[in-house]
Amino acid sequence: MSAPLDIQLADWRNHALNLEKQVNQVIVGQSKAIRLMNIAIFARGHVLLDGGVGVGKTTLLQSIARGIGGAYERIEGTVDLMPNDLIYHTFLGPDGRPQIDEGPLLRAGENLSVFFFNEINRARPQVHALMLRVMAERHISAFKKEYRMPHMIVFADRNQVEKNETFEIPSAARDRFMMEIPIEIPSDRELKKSLVFNTKFQHAEKLTQQVESDILKFDQLNAFSDLLQNHIKSSDVLEEYTMDLWDATQSPEKFGVTMDSVDVGRVIQTGASPRGMGMLMKAARVNAWLNGRDSLYPEDIHAVFHEVISHRLVFNAAYENRRTALARELTTNIIRTLAVPSLTFSKAA
Ligand SMILES: Nc1ncnc2c1ncn2[C@@H]1O[C@H](COP(=O)(O)OP(=O)(O)OP(=O)(O)O)[C@@H](O)[C@H]1O
Numbered sequence: 001m002s003a004p005l006d007i008q009l010a011d012w013r014n015h016a017l018n019l020e021k022q023v024n025q026v027i028v029g030q031s032k033a034i035r036l037m038n039i040a041i042f043a044r045g046h047v048l049l050d051g052g053v054g055v056g057k058t059t060l061l062q063s064i065a066r067g068i069g070g071a072y073e074r075i076e077g078t079v080d081l082m083p084n085d086l087i088y089h090t091f092l093g094p095d096g097r098p099q100i101d102e103g104p105l106l107r108a109g110e111n112l113s114v115f116f117f118n119e120i121n122r123a124r125p126q127v128h129a130l131m132l133r134v135m136a137e138r139h140i141s142a143f144k145k146e147y148r149m150p151h152m153i154v155f156a157d158r159n160q161v162e163k164n165e166t167f168e169i170p171s172a173a174r175d176r177f178m179m180e181i182p183i184e185i186p187s188d189r190e191l192k193k194s195l196v197f198n199t200k201f202q203h204a205e206k207l208t209q210q211v212e213s214d215i216l217k218f219d220q221l222n223a224f225s226d227l228l229q230n231h232i233k234s235s236d237v238l239e240e241y242t243m244d245l246w247d248a249t250q251s252p253e254k255f256g257v258t259m260d261s262v263d264v265g266r267v268i269q270t271g272a273s274p275r276g277m278g279m280l281m282k283a284a285r286v287n288a289w290l291n292g293r294d295s296l297y298p299e300d301i302h303a304v305f306h307e308v309i310s311h312r313l314v315f316n317a318a319y320e321n322r323r324t325a326l327a328r329e330l331t332t333n334i335i336r337t338l339a340v341p342s343l344t345f346s347k348a349a
Pocket residue numbers: 026027028029030052053054055056057058059060118186195200201202203204207
């Protein structure tokens with residue numbers, strides 16, 4: 001028999017916060033990104049990572065995978081990567097004859113919990129199409145059988161610096177990702193110094209091993225996530241506020257939102273999608289639970305608004321090449337400008 005709901009919620013919250021604490025001890029200066037990744041894990045959403053090279057993405061994901069339990073797999077996006085490279089690879093066996101083995105998507109079977117697609121925008125659209133299908137359906141047929149990966153979360157990094165030979169992910173594909181999370185070099189000088197001079201940070205594998213394994217049970221996350229999503233309540237006032245936020249992503253000028261650098265009325269081609277708003281609320285509910293509440297507050301939406309909404313906005317062509325800065329300014333100004341309702345909910349025990 002399963003434990004009473006309030007005990008389950010409290011136990012899982014302790015595990016979630018423990019995971020966060022342990023990952024923060026090995027990956028320094030990334031506490032905000034780690035909180036957001038934890039939210040995505042409990043909301044069961046795929047994540048785009050926005051970061052440069054050598055900023056600790058692999059170490060971070062391996063640490064998280066260790067804490068979640070299950071298997072971690074990684075693939076590099078390259079211009080000659082083919083969809084089949086995710087599914088199988090061929091090699092010469094000891095007898096000199098060609099053999100076929102399962103590729104990174106299939107190798108771990110149902111144990112796959114974290115799949116890292118590095119530099120996804122170096123891969124061709126055919127590869128994106130396969131990846132997006134598997135992200136949505138979490139199964140694929142190959143070798144005359146059906147492979148399921150029900151516990152998989154995809155983390156995809158886009159190389160934002162080098163644009164040669166890249167295939168940008170179109171807006172419809174970006175919309176499938178719950179969040180885009182920046183992984184930036186820490187700004188604190190002492191932290192930066194320790195990354196350079198403390199030799200432990202040059203041993204990524206040893207760092208990862210410091211995270212306790214199986215803090216969460218990766219194969220129970222889907223069921224717990226459903227339970228959590230059904231548990232967190234919202235109110236009419238909060239729902240109306242959310243609808244205004246949504247409208248403001250499409251027509252910011254109607255809500256008096258302004259931007260310093262551009263005419264706000266001309267900048268947006270398409271605001272957030274219904275899928276995006278659904279994902280916003282899923283992420284916000286996880287934030288409420290992590291903060292020990294059973295009701296949604298505006299601050300739960302604010303905590304994830306930028307990372308869930310920005311990558312979905314489509315800017316008019318003249319502004320697309322400045323999208324990162326403009327999206328940050330717009331989402332910040334939407335939150336600042338729209339009147340925040342005050343809510344009086346009781347805190348969860
Ligand atoms: N914030 C950080 N905390 C801990 N270690 C870090 C951090 N940033 C970088 N490192 C260290 O830098 C090295 C490179 O990290 P890692 O390979 O994870 O980066 P990456 O972003 O995945 O690189 P690439 O883009 O080349 O794949 C590792 O030894 C890692 O420990």
